[in-house]
Structure formats: C-alpha cells, structure tokens
Amino acid sequence: MYQHYQITETGVAEKNRADETNWLVLNEATPAELAEIITQYNLPDDIFQAGDQAEEVTRYETLSDTNLTNAQVLVLIDLSAENEERIEQRLQPITIIKSDELLIFHLCKGSNFTERLIQKYEQKLSSVARVIGFSIYAMATHFIVELEHKKEIIDQLDRSARVTTKNTELFRLADTQRDMVYLDHTLTDQRDTLKKLWQDAKFIEELASPLLLQDIRLRHRYAEKLVVIYRDLIETIGGLFNDMMDNHLNHLMKYLDSATLIVSVPALIAGIWGMNVGSLPGRSTTGAFWLVLLGALMLTISAAIYLARKDYTKM
Secondary structure, eight states: OEEEEEEETTEEEEESOGGGOSEEEEESOOHHHHHHHHHHHTOOTTTTTTTTOTTOOOEEEEOOSOSSTTOEEEEEEEEOSOTTSOHHHHEEEEEEEEOSSOEEEEEOTTOOHHHHHHHHHGGGOOSHHHHHHHHHHHHHHHHHHHHHHHHHHHHHHHHHHTTOOOHHHHHHHHHHHHHHHHHHHHHHHHHHHHHHHHTOHHHHHHHOOHHHHHHHHHHHHHHHHHHHHHHHHHHHHHHHHHHHHHHHHHHHHHHHHHHHHHHHHHHHHHHHHTOSOSOOTTTTOTTHHHHHHHHHHHHHHHHHHHHHHOOTTOO
16 A cells, blocks of 8 residues: 655645655555565665564665665664554564655554654654654654553562562563563664664755754663663562562471471371380370370470571571
8 A cells, every 4th residue: 555745845745646746655565566666666676575574674775776866775663552462563664765756665564653753743844854853753752652661560560579479470570571672672773773874964964953863862862771771670670589489488498397397296206106016104004195195295386386486597
C-alpha cells in the first residue's frame, strides 16, 4: 500500500497522485509493490529485505547507480506502543531513502508511524531533512516512554523481591531482563548510525535547526543512560531474589535439621529400651513403659526449647 505526501515550506499534505508528491510511504506494501519500486528507481534488490525483523542492523550509507539523485539510505528502529506484544514484534525497522527529488519511507506491517508523526508535527515538517529529524526525535521519545514504563515494573519487582520468591515474579523479572537486552542493543546500534548522520554536513545544513539537533541528541543520550541504569537495577533485583531464596532455604533447612534432632531424642531412647537383651532397668516393672515414655517426652521438650532459643548467628 502506498501513501503519497507533499512536503512544502508550510508543512505536509497528503496527495492522491504520485506526480504531485515528494514523499512516498510504503506501509504494508506487498512483495510485488516493493519489487516495482526497486525496479522503478533501480534500488538494490535487498534494500527492503529483513524490514520486519527486530534484529535488523541500522545503517547510513550512500546508494550508487540508482535513478535518484544523491540517494542515501538510513535504516533506524522504532518502538511501537503495543505493550501486550513481545519486544521482537514491537521493534520495527524503518528504511528511509532520501534523495534530491524523493523521500521514501518503508514501514513494518501494521506500523502507524507516519500518521502519528504528521499528526504531532505536521506544520514543522517543512523539508526532507526536518521530516527525518523529527522522525528520529519521535523514535527517541518512544524509547523513553517505554523505559519509563519499565521503571515502574522494576520498582514493583524491587518491592516483590523483599517479600516473595513466587515463580510469577521471577518470570516477570526474566521478561523484563529480556526486554532490556533488546532495548540496550538497539539504542547502542542506533547511536553509532546517528553519529554518522550527524557527520553529514549537507544534512545538518538542510536541517537548519541547531535546537532540534540538540534536542535529538539529548533524547538519545537520556534513553541510553536510562537503559544502563535500569539494567544495573535489574541485576541488583535479580541478586536480591537469589539472596532471598537462599535465605528462605537456610531457614527451611534450620527447621528441618531442628525437627530431625528433636525426633531423634525419643527415637534413641525407644531404640535403647527396645533392645532384646537382659539387664535393662524396668524390664519386669509394670509402670516402666510410662516412666520411659515420660522421660523421653521431657528430654524431647527440653531439646525443642534449647534449639528454639539457640542463636545460630553466634558460633
């Protein structure tokens, strides 16, 4: 599916005819439609390959031997707002082909990135460079929003780690760790690509907005810092869960060992008096059984009181 837009000095307007536009958005395009675009502009055959994979490598490079003037490709990763989906489905590569006469966006299936971008920054999208600039700014904002949501989950896990070691919380911790790994590697990869973009003097000149450039850089630095902090926090919480489980296990073993010692007292006495040999006291006395039972009970209670009061922290 194609969407055609016209970028002017006053903003962006959607058009119906391709010859009236300078911004082409490929949203849920079929393989046949992508092949048509590749043939029409003589683009590399694999330029849209892996366009729906979260593991796509971001890049910024010049395209040669195309039918577009001064063509360059910029591949970045956006993060959708669908919190119920797995992180692999939410990380959506965006392939941007910019040239002197045409801007092409290739989006993942189901992405509404351009609609959200135009709705929020419609009048500010007054040039190709500013469309790309605000796109990068919007992507950084999406990552920051997600990381702030992750902070809420981390705080909940921190509270849970102090009182419980239930499997549900451990599974939640593992899912959060997994998400943070993806976010960390994506932002690191994106940082290197954007560094190359900022070194393009022509793009910076066309952007013509030092303030926007500064805001984009600050947003990405902020997102990268959040990732580092939150990954460290998750590791700390994971260690707390392990320590809590070890502590619970130590308490359980203490009770089991104490119970074993308590039970062994009457078992020892019963074992001695149960020997089939002569000379045992009370062997021929009618009340000896009750005396032995009472003695065993008193020794058992004494052992239980001693173990209950014993301070195991002192050697």
